Amino acid sequence: MPQSCFADRLGDIADLTPSERMALDRLEERERLLRRNMTLQRENDRATEMYVLRKGTMMSSVLLDDGSRQILRFHFAGDLLAVTNMIYGDATETITALSDCVVAPFDRSVLSALMLAQPRIAALILIYNQIERAALTDRLAAIGRTSAKARVAATLVEIRNRMKMLDRSITSSFVLGLTQEEIGDATGLTAVHVNRMLRQLEEEKLIVREAGRVRFLDEPKLMRAANYIDRYADLDLAWLPAAA
Amino acid sequence: MPQSCFADRLGDIADLTPSERMALDRLEERERLLRRNMTLQRENDRATEMYVLRKGTMMSSVLLDDGSRQILRFHFAGDLLAVTNMIYGDATETITALSDCVVAPFDRSVLSALMLAQPRIAALILIYNQIERAALTDRLAAIGRTSAKARVAATLVEIRNRMKMLDRSITSSFVLGLTQEEIGDATGLTAVHVNRMLRQLEEEKLIVREAGRVRFLDEPKLMRAANYIDRYADLDLAWLPAAA
DNA sequence: CGGCTGCTTGAATAGAGTCAATAAACGTGG
DNA sequence: CCACGTTTATTGACTCTATTCAAGCAGCCG
Numbered sequence: 308m309p310q311s312c313f314a315d316r317l318g319d320i321a322d323l324t325p326s327e328r329m330a331l332d333r334l335e336e337r338e339r340l341l342r343r344n345m346t347l348q349r350e351n352d353r354a355t356e357m358y359v360l361r362k363g364t365m366m367s368s369v370l371l372d373d374g375s376r377q378i379l380r381f382h383f384a385g386d387l388l389a390v391t392n393m394i395y396g397d398a399t400e401t402i403t404a405l406s407d408c409v410v411a412p413f414d415r416s417v418l419s420a421l422m423l424a425q426p427r428i429a430a431l432i433l434i435y436n437q438i439e440r441a442a443l444t445d446r447l448a449a450i451g452r453t454s455a456k457a458r459v460a461a462t463l464v465e466i467r468n469r470m471k472m473l474d475r476s477i478t479s480s481f482v483l484g485l486t487q488e489e490i491g492d493a494t495g496l497t498a499v500h501v502n503r504m505l506r507q508l509e510e511e512k513l514i515v516r517e518a519g520r521v522r523f524l525d526e527p528k529l530m531r532a533a534n535y536i537d538r539y540a541d542l543d544l545a546w547l548p549a550a551a
Numbered sequence: 552m553p554q555s556c557f558a559d560r561l562g563d564i565a566d567l568t569p570s571e572r573m574a575l576d577r578l579e580e581r582e583r584l585l586r587r588n589m590t591l592q593r594e595n596d597r598a599t600e601m602y603v604l605r606k607g608t609m610m611s612s613v614l615l616d617d618g619s620r621q622i623l624r625f626h627f628a629g630d631l632l633a634v635t636n637m638i639y640g641d642a643t644e645t646i647t648a649l650s651d652c653v654v655a656p657f658d659r660s661v662l663s664a665l666m667l668a669q670p671r672i673a674a675l676i677l678i679y680n681q682i683e684r685a686a687l688t689d690r691l692a693a694i695g696r697t698s699a700k701a702r703v704a705a706t707l708v709e710i711r712n713r714m715k716m717l718d719r720s721i722t723s724s725f726v727l728g729l730t731q732e733e734i735g736d737a738t739g740l741t742a743v744h745v746n747r748m749l750r751q752l753e754e755e756k757l758i759v760r761e762a763g764r765v766r767f768l769d770e771p772k773l774m775r776a777a778n779y780i781d782r783y784a785d786l787d788l789a790w791l792p793a794a795a
Numbered sequence: 796c797g798g799c800t801g802c803t804t805g806a807a808t809a810g811a812g813t814c815a816a817t818a819a820a821c822g823t824g825g
Numbered sequence: 826c827c828a829c830g831t832t833t834a835t836t837g838a839c840t841c842t843a844t845t846c847a848a849g850c851a852g853c854c855g
Contacts, residue, residue, distance in 0.1 A: 369692050372778065377692035394681045396787035400688070416790045422674055423792065429673040430666055436680045437638045443687050444644070448613050448621035450695045451739030455843070486801060495695030500843055502803060534616065543640035546660045548667065699811070730833060744811055746835060763820095 311335045312411075313359045316385035317431045320542060324550045330425050334418070335359050335411035341404040348389060354398040356412045358388040363408030364484055367400040368492065378493035380443070381405070383469045387435070393418065405484055430547065441538040450495045453534060458494040459504040460533035463514065463521060468537055480522040508532075555579045556655075557603045560629035561675045564786060568794045574669050578662070579603050579655035585648040592633060598642040600656045602632040607652030608728055611644040612736065622737035624687070625649070627713045631679070637662065649728055674791065685782040694739045697778060702738035703748040704777035707758065707765060712781055724766040752776075 314323060314331040323331070338361070341347060348354050350369055365382040379400060382388055391399045393415045422429035442465075449458050463483070471477045487505070488498040496504075508514045513529045515522045523529055558567060558575040567575070582605070585591060592598050594613055609626040623644060626632055635643045637659045666673035686709075693702050707727070715721045731749070732742040740748070752758045757773045759766045767773055 367688075369688070371692060371696050373696075375696045377695045379688045379691060391681050391685055393790075394678050394786050394788060395685070396785070399685050419674060419790050419792070422677070423670045426667045426670045426673060429670060429677065430663060433666070433673065433677060433680065434638050436677065436684070437635050440680070440684065440687070441635055441639075441643050443684070443691065444611075444613070444623045447623060447687065447691050447694065448615060450691065451621045452615050452617075452619045487803095488801080497844060498801085499803085499845080503843090506803085541640070542638050544638060546637075546663050548663070731835095732833080741812055742834085743813080743836090747811090750835085 311359070312361045312385045313387065316435075317428070320434065320544060321427075321431060321547055322550045327425055327428060327550070330421055330428065333421070334413045335361065337412055339410050339412055341365075341408040341410065343404055343406055345404050347402040347404070347410060348392075348398045348400075350399065350401045351397050353396060354389065354392045355396070355415055357390060357392055357415055357418060358402075358410040358412050360384055360386045360388055361409040361411055364405040365402055365408055365410075366405055366489070366493075367402050369400055376492045377495070378489065380439070381466065381469070381493070384473055387432070390436075405489070427548065427550070434542075434544065434547075438538050438542075441536075445536055445538065449534065455494070455496050455500055456504045456507060457532055457534055458496065459490060459501055460508060460513070460529055461535045462490055462493055463508075463523075464530060464533045464535045467521075467523070468535075468539075472539065479524075479526060480517075480520055482519055483521050555603070556605045556629045557631065560679075561672070564678065564788060565671075565675060565791055566794045571669055571672055571794070574665055574672065577665070578657045579605065581656055583654050583656055585609075585652040585654065587648055587650055589648050591646040591648070591654060592636075592642045592644075594643065594645045595641050597640060598633065598636045599640070599659055601634060601636055601659055601662060602646075602654040602656050604628055604630045604632055605653040605655055608649040609646055609652055609654075610649055610733070610737075611646050613644055620736045621739070622733065624683070625710065625713070625737070628717055631676075634680075649733070671792065671794070678786075678788065678791075682782050682786075685780075689780055689782065693778065699738070699740050699744055700748045700751060701776055701778055702740065703734060703745055704752060704757070704773055705779045706734055706737055707767075708774060708777045708779045711765075711767070712779075712783075716783065723768075723770060724761075724764055726763055727765050 311328065311331045311334065313334055314328050317323060317331070347358065347365070360382050362384055365388065367379045367382065368376050369379065370376050388402055388410065389398065422432065449461050466483060466485070467477070467481050470481055487501045491498045491501045494501070505516065509516060513523070513525050513532060515524060555572065555575045555578065557578055558572050561567060561575070591602065591609070604626050606628055609632065611623045611626065612620050613623065614620050632646055632654065633642065666676065693705050710727060710729070711721070711725050714725055731745045735742045735745045738745070749760065753760060757767070757769050757776065759768060
């Protein structure tokens with residue numbers, strides 16, 4: 308079994324002791340493969356497992372009763388999935404693979420035992436919760452108060468930034484891996500309008516689209532248009548006690 | 552000093568030991584009064600304190616660069632405020648009093664020490680994080696994919712439900728305590744349009760407005776119009792270890 | 796090769812925003 | 826307790842952004 312992806316993620320913000328690493332390995336003892344478009348869990352289904360995403364890109368979404376879909380969040384390697392299963396018996400979100408993926412399932416009791424035995428890990432999990440919370444409120448503000456163009460731009464920037472965190476070789480050109488309908492469901496727009504906004508971003512020479520890839524032509528201007536804040540940056544964790 | 556509001560809140564979902572209660576009391580040793588419209592912290596200001604809201608109603612919001620505002624969340628007694636200050640040096644949100652309030656400030660180092668010393672409290676905090684996360688994603692979906700009328704209705708229902716949790720005597724009639732502009736900033740609408748939606752809800756006999764109060768006339772129908780899910784209900788916490 | 800699925804574009808429509816003017820409620824100081 | 830100024834609510838007319846509907850096209854996979 309390769310080393311724990313989640314431990315790598317936590318390692319980004321704090322040094323882990325060997326015993327902490329060993330404890331984290333227990334979350335990723337099993338593996339499950341998912342092909343693109345397969346669902347890991349469906350909203351309202353009974354669910355008591357949680358997952359570490361080891362490889363690939365996924366998304367969480369909800370369906371509304373008029374049939375429309377809202378994408379809540381995109382997930383990348385090292386992310387914890389389905390954390391709300393810890394507190395609800397039924398899944399609150401549908402989780403779907405956007406590419407071929409590998410996930411490591413574990414029961415919620417394993418996580419609770421881990422948190423009680425390793426309080427420093429509990430603190431690190433809380434930290435990631437807060438990063439996610441900030442990212443989520445940014446998206447809330449974007450959908451509530453910014454233009455369609457800004458929302459589409461923000462989605463492009465967010466995906467690129469998160470990919471870049473996992474693979475430093477990615478710079479201004481990358482494979483988006485989303486259909487226009489998926490961008491629409493993430494931004495609260497229709498696929499048709501997403502198409503028009505992408506064209507507009509292209510006409511304004513902020514991006515080019517080339518065979519499934521997106522290239523940022525004028526990154527500073529795009530960032531301004533997107534109004535995007537990287538919540539994984541500028542953490543201030545001086546208070547976190549060092550590894551024992 | 553009266554007992555800890557935050558301990559009361561955690562006590563809703565788990566029995567606390569005397570030693571846990573004592574540890575929680577340390578968060579609320581100091582008090583600060585706020586009048587309506589006073590701000591507790593401003594976005595981007597340096598901030599290393601967090602707060603327990605002991606009394607009153609508050610809100611978190613962000614300002615966008617075109618001057619518009621998005622309200623992220625309403626806060627009620629027992630809520631932890633400014634939790635993201637734990638991980639960022641600068642405040643991510645502006646926090647404002649919607650009524651006269653009492654808050655208890657504490658330094659983030661106090662919370663981190665508490666979590667490391669009392670892992671079960673860390674778990675309970677994580678649980679509330681997840682409740683908040685679910686509520687936040689509900690709002691994301693509402694703003695992204697539901698009609699103006701549904702969003703306004705959802706805001707009314709949410710406020711009523713949270714007030715009811717603190718005061719069981721509140722039923723179908725309550726003091727909303729929000730201007731139409733505030734409802735608009737929470738739902739991503741203009742104050743003018745909020746006004747029209749309220750009138751429509753009134754014409755459809757779902758609510759009546761009477762001197763600053765709102766009364767629900769047809770709660771089942773309103774709930775359906777609002778598409779609202781109470782994330783404080785239906786928790787499944789069997790895995791949580793009992794008090795030691 | 797045929798059948799999807801996803802992309803593109805135009806035309807018409809609808810939902811929410813903007814602007815503006817008035818009325819009502821509230822708060823403060825005299 | 827009243828007068829005045831400010832904030833909040835209300836309503837109409839008009840505009841604009843994004844949706845809907847529709848049609849055609851391109852690429853991909855079996």
